[in-house]
Structures are given as C-alpha cells and as structure tokens.
Amino acid sequence: MSEPKxxxxxxxxxxxxxxVLRDLSIDISPGESLVIVGGSGxxxxxxxxxxxxxxxxxxxxxxxxxxxxxxxHAVELNAFRRRFGMAFQEGAxxxxxxxxxxxxxxxxxxxxxxxxxxxxxxxxxLEDVHLHGVEKRRPSELSGGMRRRVGFARxxxxxxxxxxxxxxxxxxxxxxxxxxxxxxVEMDEKLNTTTVTITHDMKVAFKIADRVAxxxxxxxxxxxxxxxxxxxxxxxxxxxxxxxxxxxxxxx
Amino acid sequence: xxxxxxxxxxxxxxxxxxxxxxxxxxxxxMVWGIKSPYEVREWSRQMVRVGVDSIPVVFLTTMFTGMVLxxxxxxxxxxxxxxxxxxxxxxxxxxxxxxxxxxxxMVTGRVGSSMAAEIGTMxxxxxxxxxxxxxxxxxxxxFVPRVIxxxxxxxxxxILGDAxxxxxxxxxxxxxxxxxxxxxxxxxxxxLHLNDLxxxxxxxxxxxxxxxxxxxVRGYYTTGGAEGVGKATTNAVVSASLIILxxxxxxxxxxx
Ligand SMILES: Nc1ncnc2c1ncn2[C@@H]1O[C@H](COP(=O)(O)OP(=O)(O)OP(=O)(O)O)[C@@H](O)[C@H]1O
Ligand SMILES: [Mg+2]
Numbered sequence: 001m002s003e004p005k006x007x008x009x010x011x012x013x014x015x016x017x018x019x020v021l022r023d024l025s026i027d028i029s030p031g032e033s034l035v036i037v038g039g040s041g042x043x044x045x046x047x048x049x050x051x052x053x054x055x056x057x058x059x060x061x062x063x064x065x066x067x068x069x070x071x072x073h074a075v076e077l078n079a080f081r082r083r084f085g086m087a088f089q090e091g092a093x094x095x096x097x098x099x100x101x102x103x104x105x106x107x108x109x110x111x112x113x114x115x116x117x118x119x120x121x122x123x124x125x126l127e128d129v130h131l132h133g134v135e136k137r138r139p140s141e142l143s144g145g146m147r148r149r150v151g152f153a154r155x156x157x158x159x160x161x162x163x164x165x166x167x168x169x170x171x172x173x174x175x176x177x178x179x180x181x182x183x184x185v186e187m188d189e190k191l192n193t194t195t196v197t198i199t200h201d202m203k204v205a206f207k208i209a210d211r212v213a214x215x216x217x218x219x220x221x222x223x224x225x226x227x228x229x230x231x232x233x234x235x236x237x238x239x240x241x242x243x244x245x246x247x248x249x250x251x252x
Numbered sequence: 253x254x255x256x257x258x259x260x261x262x263x264x265x266x267x268x269x270x271x272x273x274x275x276x277x278x279x280x281x282m283v284w285g286i287k288s289p290y291e292v293r294e295w296s297r298q299m300v301r302v303g304v305d306s307i308p309v310v311f312l313t314t315m316f317t318g319m320v321l322x323x324x325x326x327x328x329x330x331x332x333x334x335x336x337x338x339x340x341x342x343x344x345x346x347x348x349x350x351x352x353x354x355x356x357x358m359v360t361g362r363v364g365s366s367m368a369a370e371i372g373t374m375x376x377x378x379x380x381x382x383x384x385x386x387x388x389x390x391x392x393x394x395f396v397p398r399v400i401x402x403x404x405x406x407x408x409x410x411i412l413g414d415a416x417x418x419x420x421x422x423x424x425x426x427x428x429x430x431x432x433x434x435x436x437x438x439x440x441x442x443x444l445h446l447n448d449l450x451x452x453x454x455x456x457x458x459x460x461x462x463x464x465x466x467x468x469v470r471g472y473y474t475t476g477g478a479e480g481v482g483k484a485t486t487n488a489v490v491s492a493s494l495i496i497l498x499x500x501x502x503x504x505x506x507x508x
Pocket of ligand 1 (some may be wrong): 015016040042047142
C-alpha cells in the first residue's frame with residue numbers, strides 16, 4: 001500500500017472535559033475519496049478541522065504528506081494549508097464581501113492571475129455549482145443552500161490537492177445534490193484530488209465514496225468500500241443506513 | 253479572608269494572562285506586518301475607517317474642549333490677573349494632553365469597538381476558520397491593516413484636534429470674553445516648543461496601536477455567539493480606554 005496522504009493517529013480531543021474524539025485513527029490514500037458518516041454531534045466536523053490544523057489534538061498525531069501538523073510553526077502551517085480546500089458546514093462566507101470577491105479571494109491572494117483570468121475562473125466555479133447571476137450579491141442575500149454552494153465554489157477555486165467538505169449537500173434539493181456529488185466525483189477523477197466528505201445523505205455517500213467510514217462516539221466503528229459498508233453486520237451501521245428510529249443508536 | 257485573597261489572586265492571574273496575550277498578539281502582528289502579500293486595498297479601507305470617518309467626532313470633541321478650556325482658565329486666571337495667558341494654557345493643554353487623549357478615547361469608542369464586534373462576529377460564524385483554511389492568517393489579513401491604520405491615522409486626527417481646540421479657545425476668548433486677538437494669538441504660540449507637538453503625536457500613535465490591537469484581540473478571542481460578541485465589544489472599549497489612560501501617564505513621564 002502506498003504512503004497515506006492523510007493519516008490520523010490515535011487522536012484524542014476533548015472540549016471542557018467533554019471527550020469528543022477518542023482514539024480516532026484512519027489513513028486516507030492519495031486520490032481516495034473518503035466519506036465520513038455519523039450521527040449529529042459525534043465529532044465529524046471536529047475531525048475535519050483536525051485534518052486542516054484548525055484544531056490541535058490533545059493527544060495523537062495528524063500527519064499530512066508525511067508532515068506532522070502539530071510540530072509546525074504558525075507561518076509554515078499557514079503556507080501548508082494552500083494544499084487544502086475546505087467547504088464549511090454553514091458556508092462561512094466572508095459577509096463583508098460579495099459572492100464574486102469571496103471566490104476570488106484565494107485566487108487573488110495565492111496566484112498571480114490577471115483580473116480577466118480571475119473573472120473567468122470565478123464564473124467557471126459558479127457554473128459548476130449551477131449558480132447564475134449572483135456574483136454581485138452579498139452572502140446575507142442568499143439562501144442557505146446557495147451559500148453552501150458558494151462555499152463549495154470557493155473551496156475548489158484553487159484546485160487544491162486535498163478537498164474537505166462538511167455536509168456539502170445538506171439543504172440542497174435532490175437535483176442540485178446530485179450535481180454537487182457528480183462534481184466531487186469528477187474532481188476526484190480529473191484532478192486526482194484526495195477528498196474527505198461528511199454527509200448524512202447515504203445516496204450521495206455511496207455515489208462519491210471510494211470508502212465509507214462511520215464515526216460513533218469519537219471512534220471509527222466501521223469502514224470499507226460502499227458495498228462492504230452496506231453489507232456491514234454492525235447493527236449501528238445498519239440502523240444508520242436505513243434511518244430507523246429504533247435500534248442501538250437511539251438506545252442508551 | 254482567604255476567599256478574598258483567592259479572588260484577588262484569580263484577578264491577578266487573569267490580568268497577567270491578558271497582558272501576556274496582548275503582547276504575544278502584538279509580536280505576531282509585527283511578524284506578519286512585514287510579510288507579503290500587502291493588501292493595499294484593505295489598508296486604505298481601514299485608514300478611511302479610522303481616519304476620515306472619525307473626523308466629525310474629533311471635530312466636535314476637540315473644538316468644544318478648547319472652548320470650555322478657555323472659559324474655565326479665564327475664570328481662574330482672572331483672579332490672579334493673568335488673563336493674557338489663557339491662550340498659552342489652551343494651546344499647551346491641547347497639544348500635550350487633551351487632544352491625544354480625547355481623540356484616543358473617542359476613536360476607541362467609535363472604531364475599537366466596531367473592530368471587536370466585526371472580528372468577533374467572524375469568529376462565531378467560522379469566518380476566521382475559513383480565512384485560515386484559505387491559507388490566510390487572520391492576524392496577517394485582519395490585524396495588520398487595522399493596527400497600521402491606527403498608528404498612522406491617529407496623529408493626523410490629533411493635529412486636526414490641536415488646531416480645532418486652539419481655534420475653539422480663540423473663538424471663546426476673543427468673541428465672547430473680549431480678549432485682544434493679537435495678544436491672544438501671540439501668547440498662544442510664543443511659549444510653545446516643537447517638543448509639545450511631537451510628544452502629543454507620539455502618544456497618539458501609541459494610542460492608535462493600543463485601541464486597534466485591543467479591539468482586534470478582543471474580537472479574536474470571542475466565544476459564545478451573539479452574547480459573546482457583545483461582551484467582546486464592551487471589553488474592548490473598557491480595556492483599551494484603561495490602557496490608554498495608564499500608558500498616557502507613563503508616556504508623559506518619559507516624553508516629559
Ligand atoms: N469549539 C468547540 N468548543 C466546545 N465544544 C465543541 C466545539 N466544537 C465542537 N464541540 C463539541 O463537539 C461535539 C462534536 O461536534 P461536531 O461539530 O464535530 O459534530 P458533528 O458530528 O459535525 O455534528 P453535525 O452532524 O450536527 O454537524 C459536539 O458535542 C460539540 O458540542
Ligand atoms: Mg458538523
């Protein structure tokens with residue numbers, strides 16, 4: 001097996017004494033598309049933030065491209081993050097800027113592209129997520145789903161090596177969800193991007209995943225290819241896939 | 253008794269922590285300040301915000317302070333038959349002390365607070381995380397332009413405040429109290445040293461640094477939603493005002 005692109009090794013993280021991640025370990029190979037599923041509040045967003053170094057583990061290591069993030073100086077880490085693109089759960093758009101400026105922000109800051117090239121690239125990105133004529137609008141004038149798509153467009157604008165998506169399709173209609181899923185698959189194939197996606201939508205998960213992992217109480221309890229995952233004998237996983245109210249997930 | 257000591261101890265620890273944090277962020281701002289890319293557009297936007305947009309407030313505060321100062325000193329000086337020196341006192345007080353401090357405090361209320369609220373809101377809506385994820389350090393992108401704007405613009409506002417304060421004093425003395433315009437003018441300027449102007453300007457640059465950095469730091473460490481942003485804003489104004497008044501004393505001592 002080749003060197004993993006991203007490797008989480010025995011990561012522990014608590015907030016104010018409340019343990020969120022407990023001995024979480026997972027390797028992600030280059031070019032792989034991993035989907036993390038799991039109940040609300042199990043620490044999926046927290047996991048994603050560890051991968052890009054927005055949170056530091058209390059114990060354990062996060063290694064990306066053979067570099068341990070915790071040993072990096074702030075300036076180095078900052079430069080290192082150019083390899084990443086991340087779409088946040090709530091969009092996290094800069095509300096002092098227009099949609100256009102939001103997507104152009106990383107291009108302006110990290111490339112020497114001309115204004116024309118930037119405009120073209122922004123249009124491309126918006127086209128990709130099926131948004132039209134919103135360039136001049138402010139984030140506050142968009143719907144939740146539109147905001148999420150702009151966040152998605154901003155994350156892919158630099159065509160990074162690693163893409164992290166926090167629930168990219170939640171709140172989107174089924175058609176646009178599928179468009180976004182297609183886009184993730186396409187980026188994966190064309191650019192050989194390593195992708196980590198969090199989603200609750202099993203249809204999207206099975207479409208884009210090379211591998212699905214389920215997070216439960218701060219640990220990975222099941223992982224495998226979509227087929228393996230679907231056939232899993234773990235009753236928690238089965239309950240989650242089927243979305244039943246009765247089962248081990250809801251019993252305490 | 254022990255409870256009291258414990259509380260005092262806790263306050264002291266908190267105070268030291270905050271001071272340490274403040275200086276660490278100052279250091280980080282300086283480190284990032286010299287790094288490219290330089291966001292010239294952002295710098296000028298902040299300069300307008302701190303400088304140009306504060307002119308009306310500075311105008312009113314310093315002008316009226318100059319006027320009141322003339323009225324008050326006149327009343328006092330009249331008793332010892334020293335009315336002629338009202339102009340000197342107004343000019344000295346404005347240049348050395350009142351203009352820098354008043355401008356510092358007014359701009360703290362106007363700009364320091366809004367910086368804390370702005371950056372605090374970015375914190376609670378994950379925009380600061382998004383900045384980092386886009387390989388942009390918030391200190392670099394947010395702090396540096398604001399702090400530079402504070403350091404550069406406050407001295408300009410103070411020069412304006414000096415002029416307006418002196419003019420306010422002149423108006424009251426000459427038009428209201430019937431002083432001789434020529435004598436007043438002469439007394440205003442003949443006792444001034446260049447050092448009086450400089451010390452005020454240096455002070456104001458330091459105040460500009462203090463109020464912007466405090467606003468930024470308070471916003472940056474916001475926790476807990478809308479309520480947290482409110483707290484951060486209040487905190488920024490209170491602590492920046494206190495630091496300004498304290499450092500004013502020590503700066504005056506050093507710059508005499
Ligand atoms: N900055 C923080 N400070 C304190 N607690 C936090 C913080 N971030 C996350 N948590 C806690 O960590 C737990 C996991 O949060 P996380 O956002 O990762 O959930 P999630 O799996 O993404 O859920 P969802 O599907 O609802 O987005 C939650 O209980 C949350 O309260
Ligand atoms: Mg989440």
